[in-house]
Amino acid sequence: MLDTSYVGRSLPTTEPVTITTESVSRFAQALGLRDDAALPPTYLISLTLPAADPLIEDPGFGLDFTKVLHRDQRFAYHRELRAGDRVSCTVTVESIKTVAGNDLLALRTDVTDEQGLAAEVWTTLFVAGGEA
Amino acid sequence: MSAFAGLAAGDAVFTASFPVARADLAAYAEASGDRNPIHLDEAAAEAAGLPDVIAHGMYTMGLVSRAVLEWAAEAGLDASLSEFSSRFAKPVVVPAAGGAVVDIEAKVRKVDADALELAITVVSGGEKVLAPARATLTAN
Numbered sequence: 201m202l203d204t205s206y207v208g209r210s211l212p213t214t215e216p217v218t219i220t221t222e223s224v225s226r227f228a229q230a231l232g233l234r235d236d237a238a239l240p241p242t243y244l245i246s247l248t249l250p251a252a253d254p255l256i257e258d259p260g261f262g263l264d265f266t267k268v269l270h271r272d273q274r275f276a277y278h279r280e281l282r283a284g285d286r287v288s289c290t291v292t293v294e295s296i297k298t299v300a301g302n303d304l305l306a307l308r309t310d311v312t313d314e315q316g317l318a319a320e321v322w323t324t325l326f327v328a329g330g331e332a
Numbered sequence: 333m334s335a336f337a338g339l340a341a342g343d344a345v346f347t348a349s350f351p352v353a354r355a356d357l358a359a360y361a362e363a364s365g366d367r368n369p370i371h372l373d374e375a376a377a378e379a380a381g382l383p384d385v386i387a388h389g390m391y392t393m394g395l396v397s398r399a400v401l402e403w404a405a406e407a408g409l410d411a412s413l414s415e416f417s418s419r420f421a422k423p424v425v426v427p428a429a430g431g432a433v434v435d436i437e438a439k440v441r442k443v444d445a446d447a448l449e450l451a452i453t454v455v456s457g458g459e460k461v462l463a464p465a466r467a468t469l470t471a472n
Binding site for chain 2: 223226227229231232233234240241242246249250266269270271272273274275276277280322
């Protein structure tokens with residue numbers, strides 16, 4: 201079971217990283233997208249999931265990643281991001297719902313650049329309960 | 333004139349079909365950094381209670397983004413993706429031999445002068461794997 205006292209908590213904002221042309225190109229090619237330095241629509245997951253690592257690895261939180269399935273994903277894009285942009289991620293635990301002994305963990309990540317909020321990324325993880 | 337002139341709620345706007353092979357999942361794992369072995373290794377998938385290796389939900393969602401962007405480019409829409417979401421209802425099972433196929437079908441859910449919302453169904457192996465995906469394009 202997850203520690204529900206984490207709801208509402210945000211992780212420290214990550215240090216700004218530059219989105220490299222190589223990483224955008226590799227991501228675009230893996231999906232067969234046009235490789236033109238525009239961020240593929242789902243690219244930000246490659247930044248937002250690692251940004252949640254401190255939460256996933258926090259023994260106090262109680263998340264067993266071997267029992268996790270990806271349940272929902274949503275992106276809101278406030279402006280176009282491209283290779284070369286510098287962004288930071290702030291992960292917030294939005295909610296934890298328990299349904300039939302399983303947890304639904306909803307995370308929101310604010311992706312910010314020099315001008316402010318550039319995108320929001322919501323990820324809901326299904327965490328199987330019990331000892332199975 | 334609106335970027336979305338001529339489109340009405342309920343219109344079927346595109347279908348797309350993509351093959352998915354194990355090698356595609358390996359390439360996506362490297363590109364995305366998501367190296368969960370259930371997407372790469374049969375033994376790991378079976379240990380997790382799955383019938384076989386499954387595609388990353390985000391790989392399938394990525395294919396949907398490709399279908400949306402390719403359609404928007406072909407239709408000459410002067411618009412940008414502003415919202416994109418999906419629920420991963422069922423896994424896309426990818427056997428070593430033959431792989432899988434993902435069939436995508438998009439309909440207009442809502443449209444006005446400024447925004448077009450698509451409802452997108454995605455089927456693989458006879459199952460609806462995304463239930464459904466939604467994409468909103470906003471006029472530039």
